[in-house]
Amino acid sequence: MDLVYNPEVWQISYWEITFRMVLALLLGGLIGLERELGGHFAGFRTHILVCLGSAAIVILSIYGFSEFASEPNVRMDPARLAAQVISGIGFLGAGTIMRTGLTISGLTTAASLWVVAAIGLTVGAGFYFGAAILTLLVAVSLFFFNKMEKRFSRTKKTRHLIIRVSKGSTCLNQVVSHLSHNGIQINKLMMETEDSSGSEGILIIRLHLKLKKTNRYEQIIAELSLIDGMRGLETEGEAI
Template sequence: MIEQSVWQISHLDLTLRMVLAAVLGGLIGLEREWSNHAAGFRTHILVCIGSASIMLLSIYGFSEFAAEPNVRMDPARLAAQVISGIGFLGAGAIIRNGSSISGLTTAASVWVVAAIGLSVGAGFYYASVLATFLVLVSLFLLNKWEKHLLRHRRNQEIAIKIFDKPGSLGRIATKFGEQGIQIKNVVMQSVNDLSDGDTGAGGTMELRFTLRTANADKLLRAIDDILALPDVIGLESGSLPTVRMSALSGGKSAAGKG
């Protein structure tokens, strides 16, 4: 016979679990915030605290009914709903940009933080701290190792908007070649959306390059050289900060997006 005290928790222990959930969730969220991802510091703290609260509620929130006849306590009943329901929040962090998908790691970190919060709420301290440590190792160290290991295998996708003039494509391709960047594929599409009609000889065109390079610095240098070309209107990249250029005013201006 399980004693009724099993379903009781002191205010001190409850406070400890809630604070620990905030700390562990915040540590993971801090890495996501530092990397400028959608779900950051506060989001991870809220998810972890919320999960811990639901776990505490599931275990101790109905303690007054524990001694009632024909009542069976199931501490996992609310926790199961958290695991299945947290997916909608993670899905909001997933972004599709052309053929590339970003945000999967952040979505996974939100899901893991929910599990950590449930563990803290259940008093499973060692597993909570160990899971947090392994997640931080994965996000910090394994992320760098993965980039180093796959640096020769990953393609970069860049869209460049240009005035459709003879030789424009060749000049851009030359800039990539000067930096030793391999062009895997080029897709050309006509675009005519400039408001004043000053598009040069043949309107505007969007070039979508699939590139392969092991050196991000060389890619950035090539982009700088390309943006300096008179025929280039704008440039966008799914893996690098987006740069938009305006050639309609007297000079060119750039703005970055994380």
């Protein structure tokens, strides 16, 4: 059965293009606003640009080559350009991920950029209801679940600790004794030698701790810095 060419399928009005682009701006801006208020690297404008660009690409992919749709040797593939957005946005998201000590930040912002690109693609393709529902769910996740996550993390009873001690000192034994005396269990311990031009060797010790109580944790860690032979101490990415 021969396929019948329907020119209306490949046509879009200026009004429809404008509506889709404005809607992409609003939905992307809503997600970006939460990131901006949180002080993240990729904020309000970045999310708007990603959403607008994604919408523009899918509009171009579907309607930009309509004049060639009637050619007998041309096969239209509206998803080809749009598919490249999903893979390409990963490079932008990678730029928002930062590592400080044992703490990795920016993963949520990278994910929000990726999902904003999906929102833009959805709007550009004309699936307005799907784009609205997706934006609503993302907004709920970022605005409300973020508060729940922070509340949960305050009661989390695991911590990471990095200490630097002089080689040959009894500092490590004192650290283990002090932690044990205060009810802190060491689940994992890793040691490595720090490259240093000085004559004194330094050991880097990484500890994964389990706490029974969290209310005195900061005080206990501060007391560790007073032990003889301690050359540095870092907890959850913050130097003490």
